Every structure is written in C-alpha cells, then in structure tokens.
Amino acid sequence: MISIRQSFANKLLLGILVLTVIIFTTSLGILFSQSRHMIRVEALARASAVLNTTMERIDRNLMIIETATNAYIQVVEDSFEPDSILHYSNSILILNSHLDGCSISAEPDLFPKYGHQFSAYSIRKGDSIVSVIEKPYDYFHKIWYKTPRERDEACWVAYFDESDSLEVTIDGMLASYGVPLRGKNGSVVGIISTDLSLLKLSKIISEVRPYPNSYFVMLDGEGRYLIHPDQKQLFYRSIFTDIDPRKQSDVIALGHEMTAGNKGRMAVRIDGEECLVSYQPVPRTEWSLAIVCPDRDVLAGYDSLTYILGPLLFFGLLIILVMCYRAVNHAIRPISELLEKTQAIASGNMEVHIPKSERIDVTGSLQNSFASMLQSLNFHMGSVRYTTQQTKERNEELEKATRLVEEADKQKTAFIQNVSHQIRTPLNIVMGFAQVLREGVAEEEKKSITDMMSHNAKHLRRMLFMLFDSSETGLSEEISALRQDHIPCNAVAQMSVNDTVRYFPELDIRFKTNVPDDLCIQTSRLYLKRSLREILYNAAKYSDGKHVLMEVEREGDMVRFIVEDTGKGITEADRENIFKFFTKVDDLSEGLGLGLPLAKRHAQMLNGDLRLDADYQEGCRFILELPLA
Numbered sequence: 001m002i003s004i005r006q007s008f009a010n011k012l013l014l015g016i017l018v019l020t021v022i023i024f025t026t027s028l029g030i031l032f033s034q035s036r037h038m039i040r041v042e043a044l045a046r047a048s049a050v051l052n053t054t055m056e057r058i059d060r061n062l063m064i065i066e067t068a069t070n071a072y073i074q075v076v077e078d079s080f081e082p083d084s085i086l087h088y089s090n091s092i093l094i095l096n097s098h099l100d101g102c103s104i105s106a107e108p109d110l111f112p113k114y115g116h117q118f119s120a121y122s123i124r125k126g127d128s129i130v131s132v133i134e135k136p137y138d139y140f141h142k143i144w145y146k147t148p149r150e151r152d153e154a155c156w157v158a159y160f161d162e163s164d165s166l167e168v169t170i171d172g173m174l175a176s177y178g179v180p181l182r183g184k185n186g187s188v189v190g191i192i193s194t195d196l197s198l199l200k201l202s203k204i205i206s207e208v209r210p211y212p213n214s215y216f217v218m219l220d221g222e223g224r225y226l227i228h229p230d231q232k233q234l235f236y237r238s239i240f241t242d243i244d245p246r247k248q249s250d251v252i253a254l255g256h257e258m259t260a261g262n263k264g265r266m267a268v269r270i271d272g273e274e275c276l277v278s279y280q281p282v283p284r285t286e287w288s289l290a291i292v293c294p295d296r297d298v299l300a301g302y303d304s305l306t307y308i309l310g311p312l313l314f315f316g317l318l319i320i321l322v323m324c325y326r327a328v329n330h331a332i333r334p335i336s337e338l339l340e341k342t343q344a345i346a347s348g349n350m351e352v353h354i355p356k357s358e359r360i361d362v363t364g365s366l367q368n369s370f371a372s373m374l375q376s377l378n379f380h381m382g383s384v385r386y387t388t389q390q391t392k393e394r395n396e397e398l399e400k401a402t403r404l405v406e407e408a409d410k411q412k413t414a415f416i417q418n419v420s421h422q423i424r425t426p427l428n429i430v431m432g433f434a435q436v437l438r439e440g441v442a443e444e445e446k447k448s449i450t451d452m453m454s455h456n457a458k459h460l461r462r463m464l465f466m467l468f469d470s471s472e473t474g475l476s477e478e479i480s481a482l483r484q485d486h487i488p489c490n491a492v493a494q495m496s497v498n499d500t501v502r503y504f505p506e507l508d509i510r511f512k513t514n515v516p517d518d519l520c521i522q523t524s525r526l527y528l529k530r531s532l533r534e535i536l537y538n539a540a541k542y543s544d545g546k547h548v549l550m551e552v553e554r555e556g557d558m559v560r561f562i563v564e565d566t567g568k569g570i571t572e573a574d575r576e577n578i579f580k581f582f583t584k585v586d587d588l589s590e591g592l593g594l595g596l597p598l599a600k601r602h603a604q605m606l607n608g609d610l611r612l613d614a615d616y617q618e619g620c621r622f623i624l625e626l627p628l629a
Helices: 008-078 082-095 143-151 198-205 249-259 300-332 335-346 362-439 443-469 475-482 489-503 525-542 595-605
Strands: 101-106 119-125 128-133 155-160 173-182 188-197 215-219 225-227 264-270 273-281 288-294 485-488 509-513 520-523 548-555 558-565 609-612 620-627
Touching: 008 082, 008 173, 008 188, 008 198, 008 264, 008 273, 008 288, 008 300, 082 101, 082 119, 082 128, 143 155, 143 173, 143 188, 173 198, 188 198, 198 215, 198 225, 215 249, 249 264, 249 273, 249 288, 335 362, 485 489, 485 525, 489 509, 489 525, 489 548, 489 558, 520 525, 520 620, 525 548, 525 558, 525 595, 525 620, 595 609, 595 620
Parallel strands: 509 548
Antiparallel strands: 101 119, 101 188, 119 128, 155 173, 173 188, 215 225, 215 288, 264 273, 273 288, 485 520, 548 558, 558 620, 609 620
C-alpha cells in the first residue's frame, strides 16, 4: 500500500476531503443556525402582532374611560358645589360600566363649612355602587391628586390603594385618570379622578398569548411592575430591583428602554432563561407594556430537528468520500505532464509549447489555461513597466490623500477630547456621589447628594441628545413628519421656562406675552421645545442669573419667541461663529458648541429662523420666528 506521504494522489484526496467535510459541516451548521434565527424572527413578529393587538385593546379601554370622564368635566365645573359633587360621582359610574371608581376632590379650604378637605368618592362593588363623602384625610399629596394638579393637565397614574382612614376603597392597584377642574376665573378648584382596577386590566391583557408560557409585563415610568404574573413583584418592586449589573446588563437595558418610552424588540435572559421580549409604550401614559416569550416555547419545534443531524452527517460524509476519490483519480493523470513543462518555464525557457487539451474538466481547463498564459506572458511583461509608472503616480496621490486624512484625524481628536472633557466632569460627580452613598451618609445629606447626581445625569443626557441631533441623517424628514402638532404658543413657552428653571433652581425667568392663550401654531412640539430650551439654557448660563425674559409676540403671520438677558453679551467678532457647529467663543467654557447651532437648524427645518438681535446692547437677545401655519 502506498504511503500518504509518497502518494500525491492520496495527499490531494485527503486535502479535498478535509476541505469538503469542513464546507459541508459548516453549511449544515449555517443552515441550522439560520433556521434558528428565522424561527426567532418569526416569533418576534408573532409576539409583536399580539402586543399590537393587546395594546389596541388597552388603548380602547383607556380611551373609553377618558371619554366618559371628559364628558362630565364641563357639567361638574358649572355646578361645583358639595351637594352636586357626590351626585355626579355616582352618575359617572352608573352610566359607565368600564369604571371601577370615581373621585371628585376639592382644593384645600374651598368649602370652609366642610373643613380643610372635601372629597366625594364612588366605587363599584359587584353589581352595586357605593357613594360617600370621604372622611377628612390628606389626599392633596396622593399621586392621583398631586400629579394632575402639578402638571395642570389630564394624565394617567398608577398607585396602590392603601385605605388610610377611609371606609370605602378599592382593594389592590389602580390606574387612575385625573383631570384638573377649573372655576370661572380659570384657576384649578379640584380634581376629578376615575379609576380602573389593574387586576381587571391584567385579565384583559392576558386573554391572548402567542405561546403557552408567554406572559405580559407592564412597567411605570420608574420601572416598577404594574402587571406581572408573579404577584409578589407588583408595584413595590421594579425591574431594576436586586439586579446584578455585571450578569444581567440585558435586563437593565430592557428596563431603560421601557422606562424611556421606546418601542422595540430584544433578547433577554430572565431568571436564567433566554427569552424574546417585544415592548412598546402605552399611549398617553408613562407606562410601557412588554410580552415575554421563553425560548423553550419558541424553539420547541426546532429542537426536534436536531435528531436527524447525526444520520445526515454520516451519509453525507460517506457520499463525499466516494465522489472525492473518483474525482482525484480522474484529474491526477495529466498533471505530471504539465509539471515538466512548467518547471522549464520557471527556469526561464519561454520556448516551451503547451498544446490545447480536448478535456472539458478542471484538469483540461488547467492545461488550456497554462497554454493561454504562456501566449500572453510576453505581452503582459511589456505592460508591467507601464503599470509600474502608473503605480508611482498613484502613490503620490495617496500621499496627498494621507495628509488630508491626518488633518481630519487631528480635528476628530480635538472634538473627541472636548466631548470627553465635557462628559468627564458630570460623570465623575455622579460616580463620586454614588460611592459616597454606598459608604453611607447622614439622612439629611442624601437629598442634596441625589439632587446633584440627578442634575449631572440630566446634563449628560442633554449632551447625548445634542450629539444625536447634530447628525443630519434623516433629521429633516423626521421633523417634517412631526410638524403636525397644534401647539398653544404661550403654553409651550411657559413649559420651556419651567424646564429651564429645573436646571437652574435659583434663576428667576420672567414671562411676558401679548398674544391670547388660544393662539396656536402648527409645528413640531418636540423640536420647538428643544430650540426654546437651548436658547433659555444659553441665557441662564451666560447671563447675570437675575434678568432673563421670555416674551411671545405676533408679527403678521409669524410668531416670535424672544429670549433676552443682561449678561456680558457676544462680541461682534464672535457673532458670526455662534451658529457654527462645534464652535465655542471660549475653548475653556462648558459645552460642546452644539446648543445654538442645533436650535437654529431646528427652527429652519420648521420653516422659521433663529437670529441674534444686533441692536440689543444690554446682553443677548435671541429671536425665534415661526409661521402660524
């Protein structure tokens, strides 16, 4: 028997066989891997479809409650008296079977005859409705009253109904829709709040599931569980509770995505089990709903396919062995003839003649290729000189391009250094205070520390949003698509002022307007608020901190939002650079050089403009102009 080391044919056969086996097994592995991927993709699509259907049912139930509540607001406001409040609370439940409770509560001391508090509450107990005037208790700090009162707008909240000293309550967790009630002078006189049991909502959600062991999870804005199959997790525990950041970073990422109000899908390991999760925010609330599908359900059919993998590999490899053996024996015979002639060519003898072969297999093609190669070799040798010259010229061009790339790299490095410097300070503050909290501090110091951490975290988030907005990819289409909001001019200006004061609590921003409160413009609420906040942020940061004014006025078909301060102002030499991206008047100052350029870009994409009033000499005055329609 010829040894493998002595037989070229056996060596070639072994090499081809090894290569073929690798390709075959790799292809089979890719097939199974792709099958697994396709099944998971299909599972995600199926889960998303169920989630969308469930979300429509939730939205329909919430909308019914909102409509039922809003229908009574005008009537309750017109006759907001103790005798009628209890009647309306009862009537709302009688006429709307979807509601579990209704509370109409007055502002402090609105009815002195009844004391400091006055609240009427009705609940559904089976087929009957119980209505009472609640005993005095401090409901002004309850989330169902405090949240719509502070926001001064209708909103949804979720809370655990702890009975306090009340005789009539709904057991368990509630979803409450609260709306401020206003008197004839426009001030808030109370809150009407309608309740829906989250247990009932959980039953509605759980009626449809894509897989036997899949389940729904609902989180509030802080990540607390509102709906979860494990009742022990509800409300007082959040998705971030008892999470190891090193081992469960995917769960933390899911929690941040859901609490941020994002929509998406991702693979997460929950309680040691791989799961596919599809999530999206609940409309008009701060909640987020997710459906969790364990891999053991999704891949149940796929796992059964692995039982055929062994026989398939065995018979496939056997067929490959036979075919490789026959192919090598057929191809190896003419190779020895080519070997002698190619050795002569390699030694410099270009007079060797290689005849054309009549074979149509790979070996015949190889011989014909050598013949063609020999004929064209002399021709190509002449072209080598020309190619060498062309290569030299190209190298010179590459050197020039390299210098340009180096210059661009320097600019990139400068920008990265600036971003790193701006992010490092607040990040170090957050990390430092986190270490302080971990080591333990006095109770009275915790609020100051957490406030400082929150302020710097918001500052970091603001810089990240600015970096994202600085990219032009798809931004104009996004703003155009969002330019459909009908926004009250005074309201959006006041909200921007309030947001700025949260960053600068010591700052007093005056607000002035000469337009009516019902004057609206059609634009993008998101990008208008971002532009106004950046202008106010700039004024707060560089002014004397005492004289900042936000003014709204109308000029023809345009609305002007004017922000002025009494700071040091901007020199004429620097005015032409303030709207250039990544440009700062002072390289040592705080910021990325993105605030004003982004505000101007947003204004222009909203068919308006942002400019600096050069005639104002007391500091800075920026004017944002937008069309009414």
